[in-house]
Amino acid sequence: xxxxxxxxxxxxxxxxxxxxxYSFKKKGLDRISSSELAxxxxxxxxxxxxxLNCFGGFGQQGYGYNIDSLIxxxxxxxxxxxxxxxxxxxxxxxxxxxxxxLDFNQCGFELVGIFDNSNSVVGSTMADxxxxxxxxxxxxxxxxxxxxxxxTVPTAALKQLKPLIIECNFKGVWDFTLGDLNLDxxxxxxxxxxxxxxxxxxxxxx
Amino acid sequence: xxxxxxxxxxxxxxxxxxxxxYSFKKKGLDRISSSELAxxxxxxxxxxxxxLNCFGGFGQQGYGYNIDSLIxxxxxxxxxxxxxxxxxxxxxxxxxxxxxxLDFNQCGFELVGIFDNSNSVVGSTMADxxxxxxxxxxxxxxxxxxxxxxxTVPTAALKQLKPLIIECNFKGVWDFTLGDLNLDxxxxxxxxxxxxxxxxxxxxxx
DNA sequence: TAGATTGTTAATCGATTAACAATC
DNA sequence: TAGATTGTTAATCGATTAACAATC
Numbered sequence: 001x002x003x004x005x006x007x008x009x010x011x012x013x014x015x016x017x018x019x020x021x022y023s024f025k026k027k028g029l030d031r032i033s034s035s036e037l038a039x040x041x042x043x044x045x046x047x048x049x050x051x052l053n054c055f056g057g058f059g060q061q062g063y064g065y066n067i068d069s070l071i072x073x074x075x076x077x078x079x080x081x082x083x084x085x086x087x088x089x090x091x092x093x094x095x096x097x098x099x100x101x102l103d104f105n106q107c108g109f110e111l112v113g114i115f116d117n118s119n120s121v122v123g124s125t126m127a128d129x130x131x132x133x134x135x136x137x138x139x140x141x142x143x144x145x146x147x148x149x150x151x152t153v154p155t156a157a158l159k160q161l162k163p164l165i166i167e168c169n170f171k172g173v174w175d176f177t178l179g180d181l182n183l184d185x186x187x188x189x190x191x192x193x194x195x196x197x198x199x200x201x202x203x204x205x206x
Numbered sequence: 207x208x209x210x211x212x213x214x215x216x217x218x219x220x221x222x223x224x225x226x227x228y229s230f231k232k233k234g235l236d237r238i239s240s241s242e243l244a245x246x247x248x249x250x251x252x253x254x255x256x257x258l259n260c261f262g263g264f265g266q267q268g269y270g271y272n273i274d275s276l277i278x279x280x281x282x283x284x285x286x287x288x289x290x291x292x293x294x295x296x297x298x299x300x301x302x303x304x305x306x307x308l309d310f311n312q313c314g315f316e317l318v319g320i321f322d323n324s325n326s327v328v329g330s331t332m333a334d335x336x337x338x339x340x341x342x343x344x345x346x347x348x349x350x351x352x353x354x355x356x357x358t359v360p361t362a363a364l365k366q367l368k369p370l371i372i373e374c375n376f377k378g379v380w381d382f383t384l385g386d387l388n389l390d391x392x393x394x395x396x397x398x399x400x401x402x403x404x405x406x407x408x409x410x411x412x
Numbered sequence: 413t414a415g416a417t418t419g420t421t422a423a424t425c426g427a428t429t430a431a432c433a434a435t436c
Numbered sequence: 437t438a439g440a441t442t443g444t445t446a447a448t449c450g451a452t453t454a455a456c457a458a459t460c
Binding site: 033034035045049050052053057059060061062063064065 | 439440441442443444
Binding site for chain 2: 011012014015016018019020041042077078079080084093094096097098100101102103104106107108109147148171172174178180182189191193194195196197198199200201202203204205206
């Protein structure tokens with residue numbers, strides 16, 4: 001067991017390992033070898049063993065990996081076995097979809113608040129949560145201490161939201177805008193999901 | 207000018223170059239050096255020159271890059287200067303958001319059809335397009351020849367859609383399900399956007 | 413011409429694959 | 437014990453960074 005620091009590439013593969021192992025579990029299997037897993041996922045057995053060994057020796061020579069305990073280990077590594085509070089800003093189309101369509105709990109988060117700056121939506125309900133005005137965010141955060149914020153606002157709103165995000169003491173931001181939010185200096189992790197960029201790369205490959 | 211094959215990593219950065227250059231253009235600038243661009247984007251100047259040189263010498267020594275022509279070049283490389291037809295399957299929440307929120311034309315596609323298997327939505331309108339029944343897809347494709355399909359269906363629907371996707375002669379698939387659609391053997395490019403996987407990696411970094 | 417900045421080669425770094433000894 | 441498969445080291449591959457000659 002060598003605690004190497006896992007590379008971002010490894011981390012990115014973990015949710016997929018998790019999901020694939022789960023599908024094997026549902027088939028009633030309880031063990032799997034790196035080469036079986038590799039074949040299913042289109043990876044090499046070597047890579048899988050390398051990946052899993054960043055975190056410790058989860059397998060057993062001559063046997064393979066126990067599916068149940070490997071699922072648990074990966075959940076633990078990703079920390080999705082415990083939840084942290086999250087809020088969402090921007091109750092438009094996209095915010096509506098994200099809050100309803102995604103299972104936050106399964107991803108280690110509990111969505112506890114939705115905020116918007118438009119009085120026409122404040123007070124209505126989305127994903128069983130009453131939408132609050134953005135002016136209430138800071139007080140809400142002081143009380144509930146959410147660690148993550150999802151931004152489903154127009155790109156133009158990003159600039160003025162930045163100081164608020166810092167003030168609210170979030171540790172992570174999931175940004176769906178087209179902006180380039182950088183909060184490295186504040187020690188805040190920012191994950192940007194630019195759907196239009198994905199679409200553009202698809203255009204390239206066609 | 208050496209026509210090296212661009213790596214996937216380079217392609218992934220192109221939309222961001224495009225967008226950043228555009229914001230410089232809007233500021234009224236007409237030239238930029240690799241180091242200025244690097245600073246704005248948090249990359250190294252070396253990487254930018256390396257990236258752009260996969261495609262040819264777009265810059266000029268002692269001067270830098272002309273913003274207008276660089277934007278044009280990148281558009282041309284990504285092929286977003288021309289559009290191809292695309293359809294969307296799955297007129298639920300997510301399909302609604304994708305079709306309304308994304309500017310397909312800006313990404314080199316024209317959304318020409320939306321399909322669903324539920325009679326309760328067939329006939330209604332989404333993003334100015336009348337939703338058709340999935341049974342009409344094959345005929346529609348024979349007539350209009352869309353090259354790309356967006357899948358915003360439940361994961362469970364993926365398996366039965368697979369043969370239809372092949373039959374419709376799509377060249378690309380943008381898959382939002384949690385499934386593992388593999389169409390390499392058919393020469394079809396598949397881009398999977400698993401939002402829940404992104405959310406899980408955010409949990410890791412917090 | 414002098415200054416600036418590219419294009420390009422070489423060096424480094426990181427990630428993937430191959431190989432095999434350890435061991436269940 | 438023999439067979440299987442991991443854990444781990446070494447080799448390869450690819451991507452990023454550094455350096456500098458070419459040249460506008």
